[in-house]
Amino acid sequence: ITNFFLAPILGAIFPLIILIVFGILTYRNLHLMTTINDQQQSIPTRLSMWERQITRMMIIQTVLNVSCTLPHCIFLIYTIATVQQRAMKSLNQIYIEYLLALLCAYIVSLDFASSFYIYFLSSSRFRKTTKMYLKRLLHLGNDQVTPFNISASTVPVTGTKTHNRQYRMVYLN
Structure with missing residues (x-):
């Protein structure tokens, strides 16, 4: 009890x-x-x-x-x-x-x-x-997209700078 x-x-x-x-x-x-x-x-x-x-x-x-x-x-x-x-x-x-x-x-x-x-x-x-x-x-950050031109090529290129300071190239057509 x-x-x-x-x-x-x-x-x-x-x-x-x-x-x-x-x-x-x-x-x-x-x-x-x-x-x-x-x-x-x-x-x-x-x-x-x-x-x-x-x-x-x-x-x-x-x-x-x-x-x-x-x-x-x-x-x-x-x-x-x-x-x-x-x-x-x-x-x-x-x-x-x-x-x-x-x-x-x-x-x-x-x-x-x-x-x-x-x-x-x-x-x-x-x-x-x-x-x-x-x-x-999760290593998520705000990616910065910065357009820049490479004079050697005639194709416009956009680079994406990530938080790890790596660049990814994106070719624009």
Whole structure:
């Protein structure tokens, strides 16, 4: 019974309380930093934009965390409530409960996998940084096309200079 009592508290309620408390503290700290910065400067700075992005990310993360953890918590409470009737359950009911347990575990795992996508969708700075690193990783750059003529030939030629400083010749007809 101790296991059934502590599982919803340690697995669902306690992490949500910690997430909400630290989210509120982070928001207050960012808001205080922005307020002090705005008092020192009359022009709104990047800090207020950063505060909005962080606040948006925290709100989305908290709502998603609550949405993903709540089904698991409800299933744990249901399991605790029906533990006395475990021997009397039919095979179909056991299969349905097992399916619900797997579904709840899948929903909880979505919460852990979603952080990257939340940050990617809600922060333009994160998108720019990710785009820059992907370009660097895949060696994608902006190619510069510079037309030039070679006097020895009569065919016009266009050279393409890539980021590796190599030239590709394209003959124009």
